[in-house]
Amino acid sequence: MNYMKQFGIILLVSFLGEVLKHFLSLPIPASIYGLVIMLLALRFKIISLESVQGVGNFLINIMPMLFIPAGVGLLTSWNDLSPIFLPIILITIISTVMVMVVVGRITQFVIRMNKR
Structure with a gap:
């Protein structure tokens, strides 16, 4: 309960x-x-x-x-996605790296502020 x-x-x-x-x-x-x-x-x-x-x-x-339903959705729409597969992968990789860099910088900034 x-x-x-x-x-x-x-x-x-x-x-x-x-x-x-x-x-x-x-x-x-x-x-x-x-x-x-x-x-x-x-x-x-x-x-x-x-x-x-x-x-x-x-x-x-x-x-x-x-995440299984999302994966199945990708598999069922593979015919529509295959022509743009490479741009999607590149955008995903670039945006993931950008998010990691921004979060890392913000974390470093917060840690420095807490040390003061």
Whole structure:
């Protein structure tokens, strides 16, 4: 029963993200709003970590299984994707490296700020 309560909290936060997406006309997915709401709620102790940790760990453990439908979707649309396969791979690699560099730089900046 405890897991149902934890899952309900996560669903409520996700729903609040959907509500924000509906009322704000920004090009940001509702899931991002939900993540920010959860981050702020955890940070400001509105929600305790223990109240969502069990279900959060479960969802992380089954995450690879959640990618199966996306993989099947790629396989079924291979005929449409094959002409643009190389540009997609290049864009994916370049954007991943860029994200890693930016996150690394920001992390270094935060670490330096905390040392001061």
